[in-house]
Amino acid sequence: xxxxxxxxxxxxxxxxxxxxxxxFVLLKTMPGDPARIMAGLGATPESIEVxxxxxxxxxxxxxxxxxxxxxxxxxxxxxxxxxxxVWTVIMERxxxxxxxxxxxxILALFVSIPAGLLSAIYRNSPLDYVVTTxxxxxxxxxxxxxxxxxxxxxxxxxxxxxxxxxxxxxxGWSFLTVDGLRHLxxxxxxxxxxxxxxxxxxxRASMLEVMRQEYIDTARAKGLRERVVLIKHxxxxxxxxxxxxxxxxxxxxxxxxxLTETTTAWPGIGRLIYDxxxxxxxxxxxxxxxxxxxxxxxxxxxxxxxxxxxxxRITYD
Amino acid sequence: xxxxxxxxxVALLVFGLVxxxxxxxxxxxxxxxxxxxxxxVSQTFIDMDPRVMNSxxxxxxxxxxxxxLVSLDQETLAPIPCVAKAWEVAEDGSxxxxxxxxxxxxxxxxxxxxxxVAYTFNWIIxxxxxxxxxxxxxxMQEAVVIDDxxxxxxxxxxxxxxxxxxVSESASIVPMDTCEEMGPEQxxxxxxxxxxxxxVEWLASDHITLERNEDYWLVYPNLDKIIxxxxxxxxxxxxxxxxxxxxxxxxxPAQDVARFQADPNVVVQQVxxxxxxxxxxxxxxxxxxxxxxxxxxxxxxxxDAAIFSIFQGLTxxxxxxxxxxxxxxxxREYLQSVALEEDDAEAVRLFNELKAEGIIPExxxxxxxxxxxxxxxxxxxxxxxxxxENGINAQVQPLDWGPxxxxxxxxxxxxxxxxxxxxxMGWSGGPDPDNFIYYLYTTENAVIGTANNYSWYxxxxxxxLVKEAATVPGCDQTTREALYVEAQRIAFVEDxxxxxxxxxxxxxxxxxxxxxxxxxxxxxxxxCSPQCNVxxxx
Numbered sequence: 138x139x140x141x142x143x144x145x146x147x148x149x150x151x152x153x154x155x156x157x158x159x160x161f162v163l164l165k166t167m168p169g170d171p172a173r174i175m176a177g178l179g180a181t182p183e184s185i186e187v188x189x190x191x192x193x194x195x196x197x198x199x200x201x202x203x204x205x206x207x208x209x210x211x212x213x214x215x216x217x218x219x220x221x222x223v224w225t226v227i228m229e230r231x232x233x234x235x236x237x238x239x240x241x242x243i244l245a246l247f248v249s250i251p252a253g254l255l256s257a258i259y260r261n262s263p264l265d266y267v268v269t270t271x272x273x274x275x276x277x278x279x280x281x282x283x284x285x286x287x288x289x290x291x292x293x294x295x296x297x298x299x300x301x302x303x304x305x306x307x308x309g310w311s312f313l314t315v316d317g318l319r320h321l322x323x324x325x326x327x328x329x330x331x332x333x334x335x336x337x338x339x340x341r342a343s344m345l346e347v348m349r350q351e352y353i354d355t356a357r358a359k360g361l362r363e364r365v366v367l368i369k370h371x372x373x374x375x376x377x378x379x380x381x382x383x384x385x386x387x388x389x390x391x392x393x394x395x396l397t398e399t400t401t402a403w404p405g406i407g408r409l410i411y412d413x414x415x416x417x418x419x420x421x422x423x424x425x426x427x428x429x430x431x432x433x434x435x436x437x438x439x440x441x442x443x444x445x446x447x448x449x450r451i452t453y454d
Numbered sequence: 455x456x457x458x459x460x461x462x463x464v465a466l467l468v469f470g471l472v473x474x475x476x477x478x479x480x481x482x483x484x485x486x487x488x489x490x491x492x493x494x495v496s497q498t499f500i501d502m503d504p505r506v507m508n509s510x511x512x513x514x515x516x517x518x519x520x521x522x523l524v525s526l527d528q529e530t531l532a533p534i535p536c537v538a539k540a541w542e543v544a545e546d547g548s549x550x551x552x553x554x555x556x557x558x559x560x561x562x563x564x565x566x567x568x569x570x571v572a573y574t575f576n577w578i579i580x581x582x583x584x585x586x587x588x589x590x591x592x593x594m595q596e597a598v599v600i601d602d603x604x605x606x607x608x609x610x611x612x613x614x615x616x617x618x619x620x621v622s623e624s625a626s627i628v629p630m631d632t633c634e635e636m637g638p639e640q641x642x643x644x645x646x647x648x649x650x651x652x653x654v655e656w657l658a659s660d661h662i663t664l665e666r667n668e669d670y671w672l673v674y675p676n677l678d679k680i681i682x683x684x685x686x687x688x689x690x691x692x693x694x695x696x697x698x699x700x701x702x703x704x705x706x707p708a709q710d711v712a713r714f715q716a717d718p719n720v721v722v723q724q725v726x727x728x729x730x731x732x733x734x735x736x737x738x739x740x741x742x743x744x745x746x747x748x749x750x751x752x753x754x755x756x757x758d759a760a761i762f763s764i765f766q767g768l769t770x771x772x773x774x775x776x777x778x779x780x781x782x783x784x785x786r787e788y789l790q791s792v793a794l795e796e797d798d799a800e801a802v803r804l805f806n807e808l809k810a811e812g813i814i815p816e817x818x819x820x821x822x823x824x825x826x827x828x829x830x831x832x833x834x835x836x837x838x839x840x841x842x843e844n845g846i847n848a849q850v851q852p853l854d855w856g857p858x859x860x861x862x863x864x865x866x867x868x869x870x871x872x873x874x875x876x877x878x879m880g881w882s883g884g885p886d887p888d889n890f891i892y893y894l895y896t897t898e899n900a901v902i903g904t905a906n907n908y909s910w911y912x913x914x915x916x917x918x919l920v921k922e923a924a925t926v927p928g929c930d931q932t933t934r935e936a937l938y939v940e941a942q943r944i945a946f947v948e949d950x951x952x953x954x955x956x957x958x959x960x961x962x963x964x965x966x967x968x969x970x971x972x973x974x975x976x977x978x979x980x981x982c983s984p985q986c987n988v989x990x991x992x
Binding site for chain 2: 168173176181182183186226233281288296302303306359402404419
């Protein structure tokens with residue numbers, strides 16, 4: 138297992154290096170002069186020129202690339218418009234995204250897995266219809282619209298929750314304060330709606346598939362209790378695709394839930410992506426893209442390692 | 455405690471003369487001291503340093519943290535005293551001497567003196583600092599300290615006199631020593647001004663908090679705290695206003711205006727803004743450089759209906775010339791009376807004539823470029839549809855600022871902007887007609903790579919009139935107005951420089967618990983100034 142992990146980490150380094158090259162080429166071939174956009178309409182040619190020099194846009198490409206890479210590694214790469222190093226800019230937003238993501242995933246797991254399970258067990262029952270319909274709605278309703286509806290109902294009509302924003306924080310975390318926790322509810326419910334729907338459907342489908350297998354019949358023939366058959370034999374084997382899906386979702390959430398964060402004015406990585414692209418802050422876009430890439434790769438690695446735990450037949454050595 | 459503070463003097467901009475008058479911040483009976491106001495802002499903040507700030511949203515913070523050398527009258531937009539208690543313009547208009555109020559302190563306790571004023575301006579105009587606000591001070595040669603509380607601003611000889619004067623927001627005064635000590639990056643993150651509210655914290659993308667400056671020299675600010683919250687989604691911001699989560703929203707979409715006007719808890723404030731958005735032409739190459747093509751395009755569109763369909767008569771009005779309706783020299787009545795109205799038959803005739811002459815080539819197709827802004831995209835779509843009905847194959851291409859500016863600013867390789875015939879752009883300026891017509895319609899501003907005159911419109915007579923209007927000896931407004939009016943009539947009536955345009959109406963929503971808050975044409979958000987001291991119900 139250890140050898141496998143080392144190999145995967147080395148692979149990740151190679152992929153990240155490739156990603157830096159790809160990103161750099163994309164940033165440099167993107168239309169539009171960042172200095173001109175930052176200077177704004179009406180800027181003098183002189184001020185645009187000074188800005189180009191300050192941003193190092195006249196340096197040879199390899200110098201610009203090296204500046205980005207070395208700056209990211211030593212943490213000194215300065216954001217073009219945030220007046221801070223890129224990592225500081227990202228790390229300032231990370232807690233907001235982490236707590237939103239964790240809350241959404243936990244909420245989604247607690248609701249979707251039992252729902253999918255019950256839906257499969259009581260297939261074609263009213264309960265099944267309710268779960269599948271709700272799941273279909275969750276997948277179909279855009280997250281920004283669902284968030285707006287939650288805000289309208291709970292924020293404006295019932296006045297029981299704050300409409301948007303992050304509220305009070307303690308040591309940079311909202312969930313440590315009552316006000317922060319109240320602010321967390323609407324964004325996390327909105328974000329979890331899509332996750333819930335996908336996971337519930339996947340759990341149901343996967344369970345139905347497993348329950349058709351012969352070893353389930355064997356377990357029942359051995360006289361095992363139905364609960365043991367369902368949970369120990371069926372559910373555990375049905376988990377692999379669900380875990381894969383959750384792993385991908387976690388990677389995506391930590392890389393920034395752009396729509397949810399923008400709609401609910403949640404100051405996380407998703408908002409940062411949106412803002413830094415609008416500002417043409419190439420340094421932050423570069424750093425964020427690498428960060429997002431790393432999030433995905435780490436979540437994939439964790440999923441792969443979890444496979445071995447879920448299914449003992451899988452080994453990596 | 456509420457103190458009435460007397461501004462020492464009001465000076466009128468008359469050459470060689472300082473007219474002294476007294477003014478007070480009017481006392482508001484029953485004003486409550488204390489409380490917090492939360493402002494919903496439609497964009498995130500970038501710069502807090504007034505020397506480099508060029509976003510109207512950053513200006514909301516700067517307005518409260520810094521004091522301006524001169525303030526602007528909310529109604530007339532004329533300069534009124536603030537840090538400068540009086541000023542005197544030299545007989546020949548070559549320099550202006552400002553006399554500063556004494557006893558103004560920055561939030562760190564340092565005195566605000568003439569050195570700080572001179573430093574602020576000289577830093578902005580120094581090309582080495584690359585301030586995007588340098589354009590506004592193109593006319594300024596340098597600022598010179600006379601004594602601790604007197605500073606002189608000297609014009610460049612070719613800009614003598616310069617009538618629009620100091621009306622820009624970036625004339626907010628910064629503390630020299632602190633700026634030098636902190637450096638530009640740190641000062642941008644933790645600004646120190648002398649204004650009514652002190653900077654407390656900036657939580658990235660979440661909020662900026664300001665608190666009362668207990669020692670403010672002008673008046674005791676009523677509010678304990680002001681919180682600015684960027685809320686990029688307008689629907690969310692409107693819900694926040696409805697729920698009372700924010701007290702002020704800096705923008706209200708047209709579709710929400712009627713709803714909030716009927717809400718007793720919300721006051722909708724509207725004022726015509728100093729903006730000009732226009733569908734314009736490339737004047738450098740055929741067919742759009744041919745006046746018949748421009749006329750046919752204008753005749754193809756029912757401009758009133760187009761503007762109404764976008765703004766529902768609530769948040770935008772049709773423009774007839776570049777000068778906003780809120781400014782003098784707009785000549786609105788005359789320009790409206792001679793504006794061309796939709797005449798499809800005549801438009802088709804002109805297009806056919808141009809096709810027959812080969813000016814509109816066989817298979818001609820054109821693209822109307824605009825920024826990724828729903829209103830401008832909608833306008834471009836209406837224009838394209840109307841042109842198509844009259845036989846011109848027009849498409850709409852909304853573009854991000856980068857590629858759009860590349861197209862409009864042109865390059866040495868494409869000096870005529872060959873790919874562009876029609877585009878939609880916009881401009882917001884200060885409270886002087888020069889801020890609009892000079893930048894958008896003079897040859898001087900048609901420069902490859904940085905054009906403000908992105909239509910490359912050029913008429914030597916307009917150039918002459920605009921230059922003369924900006925440098926009229928004595929800066930007599932009547933004389934200046936006549937010159938701007940004449941220039942506009944040439945550009946818009948004779949030359950048909952633009953197809954159509956609109957002025958945006960600044961629209962903000964304010965909860966009824968907020969008092970003494972007034973929106974002005976510049977879209978400023980001011981909570982304590984020589985003209986207001988906002989307070990909230992207990």
